Amino acid sequence: MFSKILIANRGEIAVRIIRACKEMGIETVAVYSNADREALHVALADESYCIGGNEAADSYLNAQRIVSAALSSGAKAIHPGYGFLSENAEFAELCKEHGVVFIGPEPASMKAIADKEYIKRQMAQFGLSVIPGSQIVESLEAAHECALQVGYPVMLKARSGGGGRGIRLITSQDELEGAYHAASSEAKSAFGDEALYIEKYIFPAKHIEFQILADEQGNVVCLGERDCSIQRRNQKLIEESPSPSVSPEQRSNIIARVIDAVAKLGYVGAGTLEFLFDGEQFYFMEMNVRLQVEHTVTEMLTRHDLVKSQIRIAAGIELAYRQEDIQLSGAVIECRINALSPGNVNFLHIPGGPFVRFDTFLVTGMQVSPYYDSLLGKLIVYAATREEALRKMRAALCELVIDGIAHNVEEQIEIVSSPAFSDGTYNLAFFER
Numbered sequence: 001m002f003s004k005i006l007i008a009n010r011g012e013i014a015v016r017i018i019r020a021c022k023e024m025g026i027e028t029v030a031v032y033s034n035a036d037r038e039a040l041h042v043a044l045a046d047e048s049y050c051i052g053g054n055e056a057a058d059s060y061l062n063a064q065r066i067v068s069a070a071l072s073s074g075a076k077a078i079h080p081g082y083g084f085l086s087e088n089a090e091f092a093e094l095c096k097e098h099g100v101v102f103i104g105p106e107p108a109s110m111k112a113i114a115d116k117e118y119i120k121r122q123m124a125q126f127g128l129s130v131i132p133g134s135q136i137v138e139s140l141e142a143a144h145e146c147a148l149q150v151g152y153p154v155m156l157k158a159r160s161g162g163g164g165r166g167i168r169l170i171t172s173q174d175e176l177e178g179a180y181h182a183a184s185s186e187a188k189s190a191f192g193d194e195a196l197y198i199e200k201y202i203f204p205a206k207h208i209e210f211q212i213l214a215d216e217q218g219n220v221v222c223l224g225e226r227d228c229s230i231q232r233r234n235q236k237l238i239e240e241s242p243s244p245s246v247s248p249e250q251r252s253n254i255i256a257r258v259i260d261a262v263a264k265l266g267y268v269g270a271g272t273l274e275f276l277f278d279g280e281q282f283y284f285m286e287m288n289v290r291l292q293v294e295h296t297v298t299e300m301l302t303r304h305d306l307v308k309s310q311i312r313i314a315a316g317i318e319l320a321y322r323q324e325d326i327q328l329s330g331a332v333i334e335c336r337i338n339a340l341s342p343g344n345v346n347f348l349h350i351p352g353g354p355f356v357r358f359d360t361f362l363v364t365g366m367q368v369s370p371y372y373d374s375l376l377g378k379l380i381v382y383a384a385t386r387e388e389a390l391r392k393m394r395a396a397l398c399e400l401v402i403d404g405i406a407h408n409v410e411e412q413i414e415i416v417s418s419p420a421f422s423d424g425t426y427n428l429a430f431f432e433r
Contacts, residue, residue, distance in 0.1 A: 001315050002026055002076040002101070007041065008066045009081030012361045012377055013291070014041035017079050020307040029073045031066055033059035035369045040361045047073055054371045060084045063091045070100050077101035077314060079307075083373065086290040087114065103314040105269040105289050113267075116159050116286050117197045123273075126261035128284040131276060133199035140180050146198045147176060153201040156180060158187035158194075164234025165190045169201060199285075204427045206245050206277040207231065210258050211298045213270055213309050217318045220263045222255045223298045223306075224328045229428050230415060237408075238415060239294040240333045241301050244386060244424025245279065251328075254282050259323065270295075270310045293336070293375070296359055300332040300382045331386040333393045335412040337377045342370040343405035351399035355382035356392065358400070368405050376407060390422060 005021055006029040007014045014030065018041060021028045030045035035054040042048045049069040052059035059065070061084055070078055078095055080086035080103065089110040095102040104110070113119050117135055124130045134146035136159060147154050147170065156179055158166025166187030168179035180196065188194035206229045214220040227243035228236045242251065258273055272292050275282040295306045304326075309319070337360075348364045360377030362368075368376070379396055383389035397413045420426040 001317070002311065004029060004046075004073065004075045004077075005103070005311070006031065006066070006070040006073060006075035006078045006100075007045070007081065008060070008078050009084055009086075010036050010039060010041060010060060010361075010372065011375065012359045013081040013083075013293075014039075015044060015361050016296075016359055017081060017307055018044045020305060020311070024308060024311065026311070029069065029075045031060070031069050033371070035371050038366065040363055040366075049073065054369070056084065056372065060372075063088070063094050066091075067094055067098055067100060070095075071098060075100065077103055077311075079103040079311070080290065082291050082293055087288070089114065101314055103310055105267060105271070109267060110289050113287050113289050114160055116157065117195075119287055120284065122265065123261055123284045123287075126264045127257055128261050128273075129281055131199045131202060131283040131285065134197050136195050136197050140177060143180050143196070143198060144173065144176060147173065150198055150200050153203070155199045155201050156183050156196055157199060158183065158191060158196060160187065160191040160193035160195070164231075166196070167234055202276045202278055202283060204278070204429060206243065206279075206427050207236075207274065208243055208246065208277045208282065209272050209274045209292070210255065211270075211272055211292070211295065211306070212258065212262050212267075213306070213313065213319060214262055214267050215313050215319045216268055216316055218263065219319045219322065220259045220267075221319060221321065221323050221326060222258050222262075223302050223304060223326055224255070225251065226292075226294055226297050228294065229426055230421070230430055231428060232431055236294065236336065237338075238333065238335050238412070238421075239297050240331070240386075240389075241297045242328055242331070243277075245277065250282075255323075269313055270306060293378070294334055296357065296378055296380050297332045297334045300355070300357065300380050301328060301330060302326055330382055330384050331389040332380060332382045333386075333389050333416070334378055334380040335393065335397060335416070336375060336408075337379060337400070337402070337412070338374040338408045339368050339376050340374070340406035340408060342368050344368070345402060346404035347401060348403070349399070349401035351379070351396040353392075353396075356396050357381070362402065376402065376405075379412075386424070390416060 004027040030048040051065040085091040089107040092102040093107040137143040230238040381392040
């Protein structure tokens with residue numbers, strides 16, 4: 001096991017990883033930008049290093065400085081969290097070159113899976129259904145031809161990256177040219193890769209993802225699904241597990257197929273397979289090779305710590321449980337609490353009670369920076385039934401107080417109180433309705 005781990009991230013995920021390490025008896029190293037000098041993750045870590053200016057490009061995206069900090073501190077491994085360098089194969093390779101373990105998959109595996117068109121072909125060969133679509137479209141003319149073959153409406157998607165960038169819904173041929181240039185430019189700016197492909201637009205649909213863990217010994221477990229269909233502009237706002245739209249038979253069948261596909265892929269680490277679900281069929285979209293923001297939903301439902309599992313897998317330790325040990329009982333709901341503007345936290349009250357969890361980096365008096373992601377924290381509740389979980393979430397949201405900055409708590413209360421969310425019939429078109 002590692003004696004010391006550097007956390008190459010900030011915010012609530014850095015705090016989350018530090019706490020897991022402390023419980024495992026592992027020393028921690030924080031890195032921070034000038035803007036995060038007084039941040040909670042810096043205070044909680046055993047030691048810390050300033051790695052640059054306020055902008056992410058000068059600090060949390062500076063691979064050389066992060067690896068240098070690891071070597072200076074004697075850290076044996078680096079946990080990238082999510083975002084920033086967590087899916088950067090070049091960063092993982094740099095860690096490997098300097099004898100520091102990257103807590104995640106091998107660089108070659110990351111590169112292959114980052115190619116969404118490639119991984120769709122692989123998963124289709126392994127028995128998963130995929131959305132009808134094209135390979136990479138090399139030109140606007142090729143895109144026109146493919147879109148006509150697939151049939152409008154279609155989705156234009158970037159081959160690399162994620163987070164909703166480089167994606168456009170196209171309902172008619174007249175929209176394609178502008179969308180093609182906009183998506184290509186956005187993808188190149190965000191991921192350094194302008195390649196696009198086309199998929200059939202599945203509607204109405206749910207966004208369902210499955211959490212997997214796979215070790216070096218060839219064991220693969222799936223810890224159930226998360227329903228991530230409450231999204232605005234492809235950004236998730238609420239997640240829950242189990243999905244109210246998936247039957248026990250459908251769940252059992254797709255979990256078996258997911259485990260088989262991941263085993264055939266030879267993947268090692270934590271990962272998430274994302275699907276569109278039309279009520280009958282699961283269509284594979286992509287695979288994420290990192291910890292998801294919403295991993296906490298799975299932790300609350302299964303009582304398995306995913307961060308600790310990641311660390312153990314990276315250390316070469318075999319998974320201590322098998323698929324038959326995974327229990328999916330009860331209901332979990334998570335609301336993402338986002339800042340709408342920067343500001344100072346004048347007062348903070350976090351809700352409590354049995355099975356209520358708020359993962360955050362906030363403390364009273366701190367300044368919320370404008371330089372990074374808007375996520376302030378994740379409010380998660382567990383209950384024996386979905387109806388009880390809904391009541392618990394509504395009560396917890398009403399109790400949460402973050403004074404001094406604008407945030408989306410009131411909107412989250414409206415969403416979880418809406419008829420469509422309450423009865424579980426919501427889908428990706430929730431905000432359109």
